[in-house]
Amino acid sequence: MTRTEKLEMVKISTILVMMVLSMVMMTMVESSRSVDVDGDDSEILRRHLLANGLGVTPPMGWNSWNHFSCNIDENMIKQTADALVTTGLSKLGYNYVNIDDCWAEIARDNKGSLVPKKSTFPSGIKALADYVHSKGLKLGIYSDAGYFTCSKTMPGSLGYEEHDAKTFAEWGIDYLKYDNCNNDGSKPTVRYPVMTRALMKSGRPIFHSLCEWGDMHPALWGSPVGNSWRTTNDIKDTWLSMISIADMNEVYAEHARPGGWNDPDMLEVGNGGMTKEEYIVHFSIWAISKAPLLLGCDIRNMTKETMEIVANKEVIAINQDPHGVQAKKVRMEGDIEVWAGPLSGYRVALLLLNRGPSRTSITALWDDIEIPANSIVQARDLWEHKTLKQKFVGNLTATVDSHACKLYVLKPVA
């Protein structure tokens, strides 16, 4: 053989070896996939997502319930839309203006349609949607997979799914929170997909927020049915309620992903029941948990302190990170917890949480947060808005006040 022929032979045999190798590897990947259906093979799980293209990152906006419960009307909804724009919150991503319970008359009209309550929504929902859309925002509405909603002041959509979905689509609705009160006793796994199909049939992409309170572990079946699913009962504006809900939601971390999110309920920040530090914990955990960031306070009348929390761009960026991986508790020692989750660009979100009554020091170990042992890491403190001068190897320690947290983005630099 000539030298050129020999070289050709070497090339051809190299190509053949590589082909065989890649076939072997593909077979290995395939077989691990077929075994790992319930596990964390996001490639397979993503195939089961609701294909309406919504919720690629967790939804952000506002909902009327936590602050106003049934005391809502079209003017305050419009004023809230205005305030989302004038405060700059809409630019940060808070786009959904979501009406909760109590917006309709107790009876349907003679065509079977839901009727906006005449005393509070006299212009109708279509006009409100037009207004909200004119501000560059989206309008959300509320119904229930039962005969009446939880307030019992308006009908639910059970048995009227297609009719109501069509009405919502005609009005220009962008988001549906679908509650679970006053139902017929059948399982949510039976009732919720009926609304999913109805929304699909309506032809309008409508974010479907399943609110069955975590009763039947919707994280396990919610992805082809909704864009988010409540994992818990209702939040209250107290530290104990907030932190216990954070615990319940964390259990399902593996099931959150772009298009389908765990929902630990709406934010209470700004409603007055917790200290500033506790609200910072609340907002931080919701952000790293890739929870919907739905403000629950009066946007028209926010304190500077509330605004500082909910308008923290760096914390919002963690929530909206394209990886879409929910953080988990990686270490718990008494009142001390370390939460962490991967972010795009080899970065890691790290939360040091002190649930106890006194100030204490908390250490996060690289081993726990999946950073290679000898990596030198730069730390950005997201509430101090400071990149720490010190670089860290192997661990990071901070002193954390009672009912407070530290939130960092860690970036390996060497």
Ligand SMILES: *[C@@H]1O[C@H](CO)[C@@H](O)[C@H](O)[C@H]1NC(C)=O
């Ligand atoms: C605005 O908020 C303050 C407390 O932050 C409260 O005292 C006041 O009543 C609120 N105003 C309105 C109109 O709700």
Ligand SMILES: *[C@@H]1O[C@H](CO)[C@@H](O)[C@H](O)[C@H]1NC(C)=O
């Ligand atoms: C933290 O890292 C430093 C060196 O970077 C080391 O001296 C120290 O022992 C470590 N602490 C723990 C708790 O691992």
